Amino acid sequence: MEVKQAVNEHKTYGYRRITAYLNNNGKHVNHKCVQRIMQKYSLQCTLFSKRKRKYNSYKGQVGHIAPNVLNG
Template identity: 55%
Template sequence: MVLKNKGFNINHKRVLRIMREESLLCTKFKTRSRKYSSYKGQIGKVADNVVRRQFSATKPNQLWLTDVTEFRLRGKEEKLYLSPILDLYNSEIISYTLSNHPTTKLTNEMLEKALEENKDIKDLTIHSDQG
């Protein structure tokens, strides 16, 4: 930041390389050991792709979309995981759950709540990216 304020335009990689050569350590920032990955080994049965990227619905409760999203809380190391289910017909959130961990319990509770609130559903497709 000091170099930038003095009019120098230097790539951050060059600064890091020079710091390493001079055995200088930066204590303000720390590198992450690894990025979160939900991969747990080989994939089991993969569902057929019945949606085929045709993301449209002509009536309510015809096509629901779901996913799990990771949020990092500002100023904290803590993460939250959001699992919503969205009706593609009107973009309404049917149900959602929040958790500190990305578990199957998180998604199962969300799905159970959605189906409990919408009992008389016929021909519903629920789409997930399986990620």
């Protein structure tokens, strides 16, 4: 399978770049076919497969709360 060889050769390529690589080398394939093959054999690009933590700026209570002098 040319797709497996291309993925092993270029580990950071996704299905779009693998499709372009195969098309430039004379193997004219559809991007959906490449995507289906990569999903079937779980051939993922290794660079972006790790999920990053979602940004959270909450730090809890910062500073102190002023006393209520109106309803005291």
